[in-house]
Amino acid sequence: MTSPAADPMALAEGFDPRxxxxxxxxxxxVLAKGRPEGDGPGPEEAEDALRRELDGGLSTAGLYLREDRDLGLPGVAPFTRGRTVRDGTLPWDVRQLHDDxxxxxxxxxxxxxxxxxxxSVWLHVGDEGIAAADVPEVLADVRLDLAPVVVSSFTDQEGAARALLDHVGDSTTAGLGLGLDPVSAALRTGAAPDLTGLAPLVDRCVGREGWSALTLDTRVLHDGGASEVDALAFGLSCAVALLRRLEADGLDPAxxxxxxxxxxxxxxxxFLTAAVLRAARRLWARVAEACGVPEADRGLRTHAVTSLRMAARQDPFVNVLRGTLAAFGASIGGADAVTVLPHDTVAGLPERFGRRxxxxxxxxxxxESxxxxxxxxxxxxxxLEALTDEVATAAWERFRxxxxxxxxxxxxASGLVHRWAAVAADDRARLVATRARPLTGVSTFPDPRDPTPPRRTRSALPVSDGALAPRRDAAPFEALRDRARALGAPTVxxxxxxxxxxxxxxxxxxxxLLAAGGLVVGEEVGPVAVLVAGRGGYADGARxxxxxxxxxxxxxVLVAGRADELGDDADLVDGELYDGVDVVALLGDLLDRFTDATDGAQR
Structure with a gap:
């Protein structure tokens, strides 16, 4: 017996339209609560007050309403909603990085x-990773018919690709990736990009199920400070440059x-992570269409890697939380493969527990979730749909x-992408330094101890002038902690x-705030003091x-309060301690004073 058709629930019935x-x-x-009458924003300004700025000129609004749009389907061009329909038993490729x-x-x-x-296995090969000659030994226990293997390199991409191809030989494989991207490698090392020798390697992958030849590594620009929009745009441009060269060498872009x-x-x-992945597939489908590629072949394989830029050396277990959020974003964004960097990767080569x-x-x-x-x-x-549109539009304009x-x-060669990275990094550094963009465990709620685990250090990557080095957000505060540790944890x-x-x-x-710079507090008299007073309490007794x-x-002497509360005694203090100041500069100044006091005592 079939159930009678039921009318949809009229959830808004009886309510006045809004x-x-x-x-x-x-x-x-709501925004006017607690303010003098007439001091709050008006209705027009209220919506703007809820807008939040993101890197790359993006922003998020306080309210999104339904729009008439064609959402499309997963597995169908332009592939915004996914390259394929997921297999619920294996939703994405769990790919682990190895560079010991x-x-x-x-x-x-x-x-x-x-x-x-x-x-799947990801080997990073080169001067700061695994030697190309050691690839066969590292993969000796891998069933190539069950586990795909991909390689990457900044200093020896051709050597890494040939080592993998030689090891595979005529074996049946579940998948393989040669990791060729000479333009991003040149950006990372400062060398001139070398596109010769690509065509023979790429040609060996044509027609092989599950194989990839080119891996556009947008992380290089992002780790160097650029926004997600800039990194995506440059990745598209690198792809176009490689397609043009390969076409000139006789390989059809299709x-x-x-x-x-x-x-x-x-x-x-x-959500930004998900939007970037969705926009990347949409834009790639547009590039492939311009190259005359059949619609069914325009889907882009994506590999999401938790950002090195957001990782911190200090209080590394907070990186587990960051990695979880990033992996979730990669999941809802439809990444084909996901790599979560171990929480202790900044400290050096990860050990078994970090990999686990x-x-x-x-x-x-x-x-389980x-x-x-x-x-x-x-x-x-x-x-998410609006943010995807915004990312796609901004990245396409940067690509153009x-x-x-x-x-x-x-x-x-002209330094255009270096300027992108520098501008974005400087803008974000100001937000981090003033704690407008707080870093948990680093600039806010820092652990006064030093729980950084001892790890074997990585070999340095040889670079030349023009190399774009990674810039982690936490690095300025970590430098302050290192200075304080060298001074013996100064007491304020x-x-x-x-x-x-x-x-x-x-x-x-x-x-x-002081702990963010490695400074501890105490009652004993030292070179620096912080005077804490309640709101309105500076005038009486401050002098x-x-x-x-x-x-x-x-x-x-610094005062823990806001500048507009200091009143007539503002000339008594050398600085103020409150939200909104450049904390990195302030803490650096305090450490300078401890250094001067130490040098004076030694003299």
Whole structure:
């Protein structure tokens, strides 16, 4: 017996219709709470007040409404919603990175990973990774018919590709990736890009199921400071440059496009990560269409890797949280392969425990949280759809800028992409330094201990002038912690203007801020003091307390409060301690004073 047809639930029945203007008025009322009458934003300004700026000129609004649009389908051009429909039992390729130059250790790590859930192997070959000659030993225990293998290199891409091809020989394989991207490698090392010798290697991959030849590594530009938009745009330009060269060498683009994979950064901004992956497939389909590639072959294989730029050396277990968010974003963005870098990768070569956490992060997401059961779970979310459109539009405009400049090779030689990275990195550095973009465990809620695990260091990558070196967001604060450690964890005198119970919140604020630079607080008199006072409490007693501290031998007094609260006694202090200041510069100045005091005592 069939059930009678039921009318859809009329959830809005009985309610008056609401407009965007109604919502704006409600937002304005909320934002005006606690302010003098007439001091809050009006309805028109209220919506702008909720807008948040992202890197690359992107922004997010406070409200997204349904729009009439064709969402498309997964596995159908332009592939925004996915290259294929997911297999719920294996939603994506769990790919682990191996770069330990000791072949015996790498061989053991590879086998351990494959036995515990990893589905493909990624070897980084070259001067700062595994030697090309050691590739056969590292892969000795790998069943090539079950586990795909990909290689990458900055200094020896041809050697890495040939080593893998020689090892595979005529064996049946589950997949293979040669990792060829000479333009990104040149950007990372500062060498001139060498596109000779590509065609024979690419030609060996044509027609092989599951094989890829070109891997467009957009992480190089992103790790160097550029925005996700810039990195995606330059990756597209690199692809076009390689397609043009291969076509000149006799390879039809229609045969090469199916052999392309794009490696993209996944950050703790999960929705931006998903939007970038979705936009990458859309834009690649447009490039492939312009190359005359059949529609069915325009799908882009994507490999998402947790961003090195967001990783911190200090309090490394917070990296597990960042990696989890990034892996989730890569999942909802439809990445074909995902790599979670171990939480201790910044400290050096990861050990077994770090690798275990890294692989289990995405295995748990896929198998136990069931994140991968749905293809494009964010499809139809007007926020994600709008952000995807915005990323695609901005990246395409940047791509056109590179093409107008003569293409990827010319943009690299002229320094255009270096300027992109420098501008974006400087803008973000200001946000990080003022803690407008807080880094948990680094600039906020830092661990006063030094839990950085000892690890074997990586070999340095040989570079020349023009190399784009990675710039991690946490690096300035880590440098401050290193300076403080060298000074023996300097102690700041912390005093309150009145009973502690009245100032506990600001005292905790001051302790947290000072700890970000490796400074500890105490009652003993030292070169630097912080005076904590409640709102409106500076006028009474501030002068006497500052003079008492200076008479006791304190050379530098800061006030934990806002500049507009200092009143007439502002000339008594050498600086202010409050949200919005350049914390990196402030803490560096404090460490300079401790250094001067130490040098003076030694003299």
């Amino acid at each position: 407009t965007r203007e109604d919502w704006r008025r409600l937002v304005a009322q 130059p000791d072949p015996a250790r790498s061989r053991a790590f590879v086998l351990d990973d494959l036995e515990h859930g990893v589905t 045969r090469v496009v199916p052999l392309v994979e794009m490696r993209l950064p996944a950050t703790a901004d999960q 956490l890294a692989r289990n992060t995405q295995i748990l997401l896929a198998d 069931n994140v991968g059961r749905v293809t494009d779970p964010g499809g139809g979310s007007w926020y 800028e590179v093409e107008r400049a003569g293409g990827a090779l010319e943009a690299l 005198t912390l005093a309150t203007l009145g009973p502690l119970r009245d100032h506990q919140a600001r005292r905790s604020f001051a302790e947290n 006497e307390e500052v003079e008492r501290l200076r008479a006791a031998g304190v050379g530098h």
